[in-house]
Amino acid sequence: MIGKKMEAAINKQINAEFYSSFLYLSMAADFKSQNFKGFAGWLEVQAHEEYGHAMRFYNHIIERGGRVKLEAIEAPKTEWKNALAAFTDAYEHEQKVTGLIYKLVEIARDEKDYAAESMLKWFIDEQVEEEANTSEILGILTLIGESKGSLYQLDHKLGKRKAD
Numbered sequence: 353m354i355g356k357k358m359e360a361a362i363n364k365q366i367n368a369e370f371y372s373s374f375l376y377l378s379m380a381a382d383f384k385s386q387n388f389k390g391f392a393g394w395l396e397v398q399a400h401e402e403y404g405h406a407m408r409f410y411n412h413i414i415e416r417g418g419r420v421k422l423e424a425i426e427a428p429k430t431e432w433k434n435a436l437a438a439f440t441d442a443y444e445h446e447q448k449v450t451g452l453i454y455k456l457v458e459i460a461r462d463e464k465d466y467a468a469e470s471m472l473k474w475f476i477d478e479q480v481e482e483e484a485n486t487s488e489i490l491g492i493l494t495l496i497g498e499s500k501g502s503l504y505q506l507d508h509k510l511g512k513r514k515a516d
C-alpha cells in the first residue's frame with residue numbers, strides 16, 4: 353500500500369509528465385507549421401514517450417492500492433522564435449524534470465518507501481538520457497546558427513527517430 357504523501361507527490365508528477373508531453377507536442381506543431389517535418393517528428397516521438405512516463409507513474413500508484421487523481425494540465429507555449437529557442441526550452445525543461453525526480457527520491461527515502469525508490473531508479477537513468485539528447489541537439493543548433501542548409505540537414509537527421 354502506498355502512503356498518502358508519496359501518492360500525492362506521484363500524482364503531481366503524473367501532471368508534470370503530461371505537461372511535458374503537451375510541451376513537446378506544442379513544439380512539434382510549431383515546427384510542422386514551418387515545414388520542419390523532421391524536428392516535428394522527433395518531438396512527436398518525445399511527446400509520446402512523456403505520455404509513457406505519466407503512465408508508468410499511474411500504474412505504480414494503482415498497483416500499490418493508491419488512487420490516481422488527474423488535474424488540469426497547464427497550457428504550453430505555442431510558438432518559438434526558432435529551433436534554437438525551442439531546444440533551449442527543451443533542455444531547460446529536462447533539467448527541471450530531473451530536479452522533480454530527485455525530489456521524489458528524497459520523499460521516498462524520508463518515507464522509507466523502498467518500492468517507490470526502486471521504481472524511481474528507472475527515471476533517474478532516463479533523465480540522464482533525456483538531458484543528453486536535448487543538450488546534444490541544442491549544441492548542434494548553437495554551432496550551425498542561422499545556416500538554412502545545415503538546419504534542413506539536421507531536420508532530415510532528426511526525422512529518422514523512431515518510436516521505441
Ligand code: MG
Binds near residue numbers: 449
Ligand atoms: Mg518525462
